Amino acid sequence: MLPHTFVSRIAAASASVLLAACLPSPQARQASGDAERGRKLIAQYQCGECHSVPGVEDARGTRAVTLESFGLRSYIAGRVPQQPEVLVRWIVEPAAVVPGTTMPRMGVSERDARDIAAYLGGLR
Numbered sequence: 001m002l003p004h005t006f007v008s009r010i011a012a013a014s015a016s017v018l019l020a021a022c023l024p025s026p027q028a029r030q031a032s033g034d035a036e037r038g039r040k041l042i043a044q045y046q047c048g049e050c051h052s053v054p055g056v057e058d059a060r061g062t063r064a065v066t067l068e069s070f071g072l073r074s075y076i077a078g079r080v081p082q083q084p085e086v087l088v089r090w091i092v093e094p095a096a097v098v099p100g101t102t103m104p105r106m107g108v109s110e111r112d113a114r115d116i117a118a119y120l121g122g123l124r
């Protein structure tokens with residue numbers, strides 16, 4: 001292998017690493033929780049009473065918006081930008097994020113909310 005080919009390959013490889021570091025990937029918006037645990041918690045807290053949630057058994061509620069593809073949405077409740085920390089806060093106490101919202105406080109702990117947010121943020 002000619003040395004310059006080797007060098008250009010390294011250059012190309014490090015350029016793509018840099019690019020990957022700079023471009024915000026959809027995953028970067030996802031909360032750093034345990035999504036699989038979150039999926040189970042969604043069933044446990046019965047979010048499906050109101051919401052339809054893909055991947056969660058019996059979560060087929062139609063009283064509120066479906067959470068299908070929620071990870072692709074830019075806003076929470078159409079009001080605040082969807083960011084992991086805001087989503088966690090929303091799940092713990094919706095009215096603290098959007099005053100007057102009809103989504104009730106579900107008694108979710110901060111830790112559980114983190115895992116639920118990781119699951120919801122990953123819904124494509």
Ligand code: HEC
Pocket residue numbers: 042045046047048049050051063064065066067070073075076077078091098100101102103104106108116120
């Ligand atoms: C009693 C019905 C009800 C239950 C139970 C409920 N929600 Fe909601 N949820 C709502 C309503 C109503 C909205 C819309 C609020 C608004 O627009 O202000 C909402 C909105 C949301 C949104 C924002 C959706 C969007 O597209 O912007 C998320 C995320 C969410 N709920 C998650 C949850 C989770 C997680 C649980 C369980 C811990 C849960 N909800 C339980 C009624 C409910």
